[in-house]
Structure formats: structure tokens, C-alpha cells
Amino acid sequence: xxxxxxxxxxxxxxxxxxxxxxxxxxxxxxxxxxxxxxxxxxxxxxxxxxxxxxxxxxxxxxxxxxxxxxxxxxxxxxxxxxxxxxxxxxxxxxxxxxxxxxxxxxxxxxxxxxxxxxxxxxxxxxxxxxxxxxxxxxxxxxxxxxxxxx
Amino acid sequence: xxxxxxxxxxxxxxxxxxxxxxxxxxxxxxxxxxxxxxxxxxxxxxxxxxxxxxxxxxxxxxxxxxxxxxxxxxxxxxxxxxxxxxxxxxxxxxxxxxxxxxxxxxxxxxxxxxxxxxxxxxxxxxxxxxxxxxxxxxxxxxxxxxxxxx
Amino acid sequence: xxxxxxxxxxxxxxxxxxxxxxxxxxxxxxxxxxxxxxxxxxxxxxxxxxxxxxxxxxxxxxxxxxxxxxxxxxxxxxxxxxxxx
Amino acid sequence: xxxxxxxxxxxxxxxxxxxxxxxxxxxxxxxxxxxxxxxxxxxxxxxxxxxxxxxxxxxxxxxxxxxxxxxxxxxxxxxxxxxxx
Numbered sequence: 001x002x003x004x005x006x007x008x009x010x011x012x013x014x015x016x017x018x019x020x021x022x023x024x025x026x027x028x029x030x031x032x033x034x035x036x037x038x039x040x041x042x043x044x045x046x047x048x049x050x051x052x053x054x055x056x057x058x059x060x061x062x063x064x065x066x067x068x069x070x071x072x073x074x075x076x077x078x079x080x081x082x083x084x085x086x087x088x089x090x091x092x093x094x095x096x097x098x099x100x101x102x103x104x105x106x107x108x109x110x111x112x113x114x115x116x117x118x119x120x121x122x123x124x125x126x127x128x129x130x131x132x133x134x135x136x137x138x139x140x141x142x143x144x145x146x147x148x149x150x
Numbered sequence: 151x152x153x154x155x156x157x158x159x160x161x162x163x164x165x166x167x168x169x170x171x172x173x174x175x176x177x178x179x180x181x182x183x184x185x186x187x188x189x190x191x192x193x194x195x196x197x198x199x200x201x202x203x204x205x206x207x208x209x210x211x212x213x214x215x216x217x218x219x220x221x222x223x224x225x226x227x228x229x230x231x232x233x234x235x236x237x238x239x240x241x242x243x244x245x246x247x248x249x250x251x252x253x254x255x256x257x258x259x260x261x262x263x264x265x266x267x268x269x270x271x272x273x274x275x276x277x278x279x280x281x282x283x284x285x286x287x288x289x290x291x292x293x294x295x296x297x298x299x300x
Numbered sequence: 301x302x303x304x305x306x307x308x309x310x311x312x313x314x315x316x317x318x319x320x321x322x323x324x325x326x327x328x329x330x331x332x333x334x335x336x337x338x339x340x341x342x343x344x345x346x347x348x349x350x351x352x353x354x355x356x357x358x359x360x361x362x363x364x365x366x367x368x369x370x371x372x373x374x375x376x377x378x379x380x381x382x383x384x385x
Numbered sequence: 386x387x388x389x390x391x392x393x394x395x396x397x398x399x400x401x402x403x404x405x406x407x408x409x410x411x412x413x414x415x416x417x418x419x420x421x422x423x424x425x426x427x428x429x430x431x432x433x434x435x436x437x438x439x440x441x442x443x444x445x446x447x448x449x450x451x452x453x454x455x456x457x458x459x460x461x462x463x464x465x466x467x468x469x470x
Contacts, residue, residue, distance in 0.1 A: 012162020015182070023187035023237035027469050030180045031255065032165070033384020037173035049382065050307055052375060055359035080382060087173035091384055101262060101469050102293065105181065109255045112383060120356070120375075121382025122307035133308045136379030143252065176385025183469020199467065200392055202460060205444035230467060241469055250385050262468060270441070270460075271467025272392035283393045286464030 001076065002060045004051065006083040009093055018075045019097050025074050027101035029108035031094045037087035039134070042127040047134075049082045049091065052120035056080070063114045067096070070110070071103040078111060080119060110147050117144040151226065152210045154201065156233040159243055168225045169247050175224050177251035179258035181244045187237035189284070192277040197284075199232045199241070202270035206230070213264045217246070220260070221253040228261060230269060260297050267294040301370050303336065305346075306377035309353065312346035321370075329355050330364035332374065352378050386455050388421065390431075391462035394438065397431035406455075414440050415449035417459065437463050 001018075003009075011032060019025050037044055060078050067076060075097040085091060092115070096107040123134040151168075153159075161182060169175050187194055210228050217226060227245040235241060242265070246257040273284040304317045322335045333353065337344045347353060355362045356375040368374060389402045407420045418438065422429045432438060440447045441460040453459055 010162060011165055012160060015161055019184065020238075023185070025184055026186045028182040028184065029258070030182075031251065031384075032178040032180075033251065034169065034175055034178065035173070036176045036249065036385055051382070052304070052306055052356070052359075052377070055356055055375065058359050088170075092382070099186065101181065101183065105255075105259045105262070108179075109259075112251060112255070116383030117380065118361075119382045120306070120377060120380050122378065123381045124307070133378065134381040136381050140383075181469075201467070202389070202391055202441070202444070202462070205441055205460065208444050242467070251383075266468030267465065268446075269467045270391070270462065270465050272463065273466045274392070283463065284466040286466050290468075 001078070002057055002064060003077075003079045004053070004056050004060070005079065005081060008081070008090055009079050011090075011093060014077060014079070014093060015095055018077050018095055022074055022097070024099055025097045026099050027104040028095065028097045029101075029104040030096075031092075031108050031112045032090055033092040033112070035085045035087050035089045035091060039125055039127065042125075042129065044087060045126040045128075046084055046086045047126065048084045048124045050122045050124065051080075051082045055120050059119050060115060063111060063118055066114070067107045067111050071096075071098065071107040072100075073098050073103060073107055076107070076111070078115065080115070080121065082121065113140075113143045113147060116140050151228070152207055152214060153227075153229045154203070154206050154210070155229065155231060158231070158240055159229050161240075161243060164227060164229070164243060165245055168227050168245055172224055172247070174249055175247045176249050177254040178245060178247045179251070179254040180246075181242075181258050181262045182240055183242040183262070185235045185237050185239045185241060189275055189277065192275075192279065194237060195276045195278075196234055196236045197276065198234045198274045200272045200274065201230075201232045205270050209269050210265060213261060213268055216264070217257045217261050221246075221248065221257040222250075223248050223253065223257055226257070226261070228265065230265070230271065232271065263290075263293045263297060266290050301332075301368065302373045303332075304373065304375040306375065308378055309346055309376050312342060314342050327367055327369075328364065329357065329362050329366050329368055329374075332368050333364075333376070336376075347376070354379060386417075386453065387458045388417075389458065389460040391460065393463055394431055394461050397427060399427050412452055412454075413449065414442065414447050414451050414453055414459075417453050418449075418461070421461075432461070439464060 077095040098104040225247040248254040
């Protein structure tokens with residue numbers, strides 16, 4: 001399941017709703033991304049996440065489908081927020097559920113690595129030096145490339 | 151933080167309590183283990199988790215310390231239940247928080263793999279053929295061995 | 301043809317989206333970007349370094365050689381930076 | 386010396402824990418297990434396959450050659466099976 005929204009989400013309730021009434025699930029992995037108060041050596045007062053409505057949902061659905069192709073998953077959830085967020089605020093939630101823990105853990109890492117390089121979101125940080133766009137990091141491409149099939 | 155308890159836990163509240171007021175945290179990985187309703191080809195009505203009080207806490211604390219040595223973690227939590235549990239019930243929760251997602255994800259996988267081979271818990275399943283002790287699986291040793299340093 | 305801009309490309313070009321009608325000879329992503337650069341000094345400046353310009357055609361990632369047509373929705377944006385730290 | 390049993394080892398031996406006083410010659414984990422086997426037919430049966438018996442001395446994992454003494458807490462149990470699927 002895919003959701004792109006301005007509103008915050010309730011992690012416990014989302015996980016519960018995703019796994020309830022499916023006693024075949026043995027493991028649930030999740031990842032929550034939070035806004036940090038520093039970027040390099042600068043304080044971050046807030047950030048605004050811009051996105052490309054339509055393409056975002058399409059890319060997240062494609063990433064989700066790819067994970068379900070690679071691992072035997074009983075349930076998946078990706079929620080990504082947009083708009084203005086402050087340090088400590090939740091940005092993204094990825095949840096994967098499977099009969100076995102390894103599938104859940106790997107698929108969760110895969111989803112978060114891939115959405116970081118594929119989902120059309122851009123972060124604009126408010127720092128003491130003014131607002132600036134966050135640059136993509138080479139490490140993120142490398143993290144996503146781990147999942148490339150040979 | 152380590153907890154061994156008979157009672158259930160609230161995943162959302164635990165994660166919130168662990169990460170609140172630390173805006174240096176950028177990523178929170180978690181894993182929840184649930185009781186499945188099947189084991190091999192048999193239905194499982196319930197299972198009872200026996201443990202070794204004292205040694206359990208000691209081993210979980212050692213595993214937690216090892217994770218903190220290997221990755222830059224801001225917070226960790228391991229909760230493992232004992233007693234009688236039914237399909238769908240939560241067994242274990244592992245949460246790791248770090249400035250960066252990779253450290254959180256890897257440490258979470260490490261903790262769940264290691265506690266499976268190190269923490270003194272034993273599962274007794276109630277099946278239509280009677281009660282039986284779950285046998286350790288070779289795959290679990292292999293999963294834990296991935297984290298062995300050369 | 302509709303062209304959308306995001307993030308700093310949007311700010312540098314100075315618009316969210318525009319309806320454009322390139323000449324019939326513009327049939328690829330690369331040709332479209334070259335043509336867009338001729339529209340204004342701001343376009344030229346914003347699009348000068350193609351290594352930091354990503355392109356989507358009808359909401360799917362596209363490469364320089366991919367084709368574009370009059371009814372397509374083209375988006376130009378910098379490398380994405382969603383997710384978490 | 387206190388000896389604890391867990392899981393099916395506890396069931397086969399027929400007791401949770403017992404206070405034992407092995408002869409002074411019993412100074413290692415391996416020697417202790419051999420001596421425990423002589424206590425009853427149930428002990429002998431429960432401990433016959435040492436490949437599925439794990440040992441902790443004072444709540445730390447121990448190996449056959451590790452030493453044991455009169456004030457130690459020794460635990461015998463099968464391979465652990467906690468965590469999740």
C-alpha cells in the first residue's frame with residue numbers, strides 16, 4: 001500500500017492495521033525516517049519536501065511491486081509525507097511483513113534505499129545561512145546499487 | 151534498553167519514547183516477531199516461551215552492547231516476551247535509532263539474528279499432535295554467522 | 301506539450317509549468333532540452349549542466365535518446381532527495 | 386554446585402534444578418556432564434547426545450573444557466529458539 005500525504009501518521013496503528021488478522025505473518029520490519037536538526041555543520045530549523053504528484057505515487061507503486069516480486073511478502077506499506085516539517089518530525093514509513101524475518105528485513109532495506117533514489121521528492125532546508133536544496137548523495141546511489149541484479 | 155516480560159508491548163509508544171527529544175536521530179529501524187499459526191505442515195494453537203531468568207537479560211545486554219560497538223546508534227531497545235502466546239501475538243521487538251538509516255537497518259538485522267542464536271529462550275508449540283519443543287534451525291546459525299568478523 | 305519544473309530547476313527557470321510547442325524536428329528528450337535553453341536566459345542558465353537534470357516523460361524516468369511528442373507531459377528536475385538521512 | 390535444566394532437558398531429567406556435590410576430580414564442564422549421567426537413568430538418557438546440550442556457567446556460555454567449581458551455577462539446555470520465524 002502506498003500513501004503520499006501532508007499529514008503525520010501513527011506508526012503503531014499503521015503496523016497493527018497492516019498485520020492484523022493474518023496469522024501467517026512471522027516478522028514485521030519497519031523503517032521510519034525523521035527530520036534531523038543538523039545537516040553537515042549547519043543547524044536545520046525546518047525543511048520543505050516538494051514532490052511531483054502523480055509520478056510519486058507511480059514510482060512508489062513500482063518500487064513496492066518490485067519488492068513483492070523479489071521477496072515473499074504478506075503485506076507492505078510506504079507512507080511518504082510532503083510539505084514543511086521540523087526536526088523530529090516523521091518523513092517516511094516503510095513496513096514489510098512476511099512469514100520469515102529475513103524477507104521482511106531485506107525488503108524493508110531495499111524499499112528505503114530505492115525510494116531514496118527513485119521517488120520524486122526534493123528537500124529544501126532552512127538553515128542559518130538561508131534556504132538551500134539538499135544535494136543527492138553518492139552513497140545513496142551506491143546503497144541502491146547493492147540491489148541491482150547482475 | 152533491554153526488557154524481558156510476560157506482558158505485551160505497544161510498538162508505537164515504545165518507538166516514540168525511544169526517539170522523542172533526540173533530533174539527531176534520522177532513521178529508526180524496527181523488527182517485530184509474531185507467533186505464526188503454522189509450523190511446517192502443522193497448525194499451531196499456541197506456544198509457550200520458556201527462558202532462563204538472569205542469563206536472558208545478561209545475554210540481551212551483551213548483544214545490545216556489541217551492536218552499539220559496531221554501529222553509531224543513538225538508541226536501542228530489545229523487548230522479548232515469555233509465557234504462553236497465541237498466533238498473531240507479539241513475541242519480540244527490536245528498535246534501533248541512528249543519525250543514518252544504514253546503521254539503524256544493519257544493527258536491527260544484527261540484533262534479531264543474534265538474539266535468535268544467543269538469548270536463552272525455548273519455544274514449546276501446541277499442535278494437533280500434541281506439544282513439542284521447536285528445534286533450532288541451521289539457517290539461524292548461518293544468519294548469525296554473517297555478522298562474524300573474519 | 302506540457303513541461304514541468306521542480307525544486308531548484310523550478311526556481312531558476314522561474315515557473316512551475318509551461319505549455320510549449322517546439323518545432324517538429326524536436327523528437328527526443330535531448331533535443332527538447334536544447335530547444336528549451338533557447339527560450340530565455342533563465343532557461344539556458346537553469347539547464348546548462350545536463351548532469352544534474354533528470355527527466356520524466358509521462359511520469360516515467362526517461363533518457364536523452366527517448367522520444368517526446370506533442371501530447372506528452374515532460375518533467376525536468378534535479379536528482380531526487382526524498383526518504384531519510 | 387547448582388545445576389539448572391531447561392526445555393526438554395528439564396522434562397527428561399524430571400527436575401528444574403538440583404544441588405549436587407560431584408567428587409573433587411570433576412573440574413570441567415565435560416567431566417560434570419559425564420558425572421551427571423551416572424546420577425539416574427533419566428539423567429543418562431537426557432544427556433546422551435552431547436551435540437544438542439548447551440552449557441552455561443554462571444549465566445555465560447561455556448565449552449566442554451571450561452572449568453566448574455563448587456560455587457558455580459551450571460545450566461544445561463538445548464539450542465535456543467527465541468526470536469521470531
